[in-house]
Amino acid sequence: MAKAKTVYVCSQCGAESSKWQGQCSECGEWNTMSELRLAKPAAGPARFAGYAGASQASEVRRLSSIEEKDEVRQMLGIGELDRVLGGGLVRGSVVLIGGDPGIGKSTLLLQALAALPKPTLYVTGEESLGQVASRGRRLGLDLERLQALADTEIEKIIDVARKTTPDLLVIDSIQTMYSQGITAAPGSVSQVRDAAAQLVRFAKESGTAVFLVGHVTKEGGIAGPRVLEHMVDAVLYFEGDVGSRFRVLRAFKNRFGAVNELGVFAMGDRGLKEVPNPSAIFLSGHESSASGSMIMVTREGTRPLLVEVQALVDQSPLANPRRVTLGLEQNRLAMLLAVLHRHGGISLYDQDVFVNVVGGLRVQETAADMPVLLAILSSFRDRKLGSRIAAFGEVGLSGEIRPVPNGEERIREAQSHGFEKLIVPKANAPRKSPPGLEIIAAERLSDAIAAVL
Numbered sequence: 001m002a003k004a005k006t007v008y009v010c011s012q013c014g015a016e017s018s019k020w021q022g023q024c025s026e027c028g029e030w031n032t033m034s035e036l037r038l039a040k041p042a043a044g045p046a047r048f049a050g051y052a053g054a055s056q057a058s059e060v061r062r063l064s065s066i067e068e069k070d071e072v073r074q075m076l077g078i079g080e081l082d083r084v085l086g087g088g089l090v091r092g093s094v095v096l097i098g099g100d101p102g103i104g105k106s107t108l109l110l111q112a113l114a115a116l117p118k119p120t121l122y123v124t125g126e127e128s129l130g131q132v133a134s135r136g137r138r139l140g141l142d143l144e145r146l147q148a149l150a151d152t153e154i155e156k157i158i159d160v161a162r163k164t165t166p167d168l169l170v171i172d173s174i175q176t177m178y179s180q181g182i183t184a185a186p187g188s189v190s191q192v193r194d195a196a197a198q199l200v201r202f203a204k205e206s207g208t209a210v211f212l213v214g215h216v217t218k219e220g221g222i223a224g225p226r227v228l229e230h231m232v233d234a235v236l237y238f239e240g241d242v243g244s245r246f247r248v249l250r251a252f253k254n255r256f257g258a259v260n261e262l263g264v265f266a267m268g269d270r271g272l273k274e275v276p277n278p279s280a281i282f283l284s285g286h287e288s289s290a291s292g293s294m295i296m297v298t299r300e301g302t303r304p305l306l307v308e309v310q311a312l313v314d315q316s317p318l319a320n321p322r323r324v325t326l327g328l329e330q331n332r333l334a335m336l337l338a339v340l341h342r343h344g345g346i347s348l349y350d351q352d353v354f355v356n357v358v359g360g361l362r363v364q365e366t367a368a369d370m371p372v373l374l375a376i377l378s379s380f381r382d383r384k385l386g387s388r389i390a391a392f393g394e395v396g397l398s399g400e401i402r403p404v405p406n407g408e409e410r411i412r413e414a415q416s417h418g419f420e421k422l423i424v425p426k427a428n429a430p431r432k433s434p435p436g437l438e439i440i441a442a443e444r445l446s447d448a449i450a451a452v453l
């Protein structure tokens with residue numbers, strides 16, 4: 001029998017060490033080193049399962065001599081999920097989907113399997129087949145074509161998949177799978193990595209698309225080794241509060257589509273329903289008579305969105321006033337407040353500042369800078385900005401308003417929802433304002449402040 005070799009792997013960065021240590025020497029995280037036992041590989045020809053030609057001998061070729069082939073995509077019948085995937089599911093791809101417990105991962109994938117008119121296989125390691133069938137009937141799904149398997153042994157699952165030859169395989173969840181060749185417990189670093197590696201190899205060899213459901217840690221990341229996200233073709237995260245009706249599915253990695261693409265769903269009695277017009281949802285609770293509220297035109301993936309940002313500025317009893325953000329980066333808020341003081345003449349050093357993006361959406365682009373500052377200014381001065389005004393633009397450290405990409409699409413989105421005034425960077429302003437929409441071009445932060453006050 002081959003002698004097993006023991007190494008210690010960091011669950012955050014995947015770095016390996018010959019001995020255990022409390023802190024990872026690569027990423028600096030504490031208590032992330034886990035034991036991994038590797039069996040010595042048997043002698044024989046090495047083989048790697050790649051995208052194409054895995055059984056062929058390796059050879060060096062010029063890229064110019066390789067013919068370009070279009071990726072074969074399969075539409076899943078759920079428009080928002082197809083959008084996040086980049087226009088459908090690519091044959092032989094492996095997609096990792098994560099999110100908080102109860103947010104709708106299993107529900108969405110069960111709906112996708114029922115909508116696909118081709119052979120599929122749902123593998124559950126957490127529930128019984130009776131529970132899966134009960135959920136499917138509760139959602140009103142057609143269960144006639146759905147094949148399911150309740151097992152956690154990865155070798156047996158792959159053997160069943162080779163015999164049934166499904167077009168789509170769902171593993172729920174990857175943390176419950178185990179391999180016979182590894183002695184560690186299911187959910188450990190070694191088991192998760194080996195199970196995922198076998199599934200990736202199977203997907204590339206057979207052409208079966210694979211969905212992996214992943215648990216998340218308290219920090220919001222996929223549980224298990226970080227290398228798991230590098231092995232798959234796409235990583236999708238469910239965002240939003242479990243108690244909220246709306247769910248946001250975001251692509252953080254996608255080899256076949258746009259990164260940061262969003263899919264918006266609404267949870268109901270019949271499962272997740274797609275929301276084709278997210279701007280109307282995010283603006284449905286907008287109150288025109290409230291101060292500290294501003295509409296920003298952000299862009300997530302390939303489409304612009306109208307989202308409300310709220311700010312509350314209040315006298316602080318603390319020596320160090322609080323800076324709290326929900327849906328925005330906290331360090332960027334501190335930087336924007338410094339710019340507001342230096343170039344806007346408004347000091348908030350003794351004020352608590354709270355900023356919230358309505359709807360549970362996480363905004364990561366810099367076009368939210370100007371709307372955030374205008375919402376903060378509105379709350380500080382207790383001035384109502386009105387319900388028919390919106391803004392977008394990046395604020396520089398010297399107080400200038402910098403342009404952002406896709407300005408024309410943002411302007412059309414604001415016009416289509418009936419907004420009357422739009423504050424934009426001067427470089428994004430069109431030569432002629434669209435009908436019914438007044439465009440205010442701001443070159444510096446003082447111009448934007450003057451426009452609303």
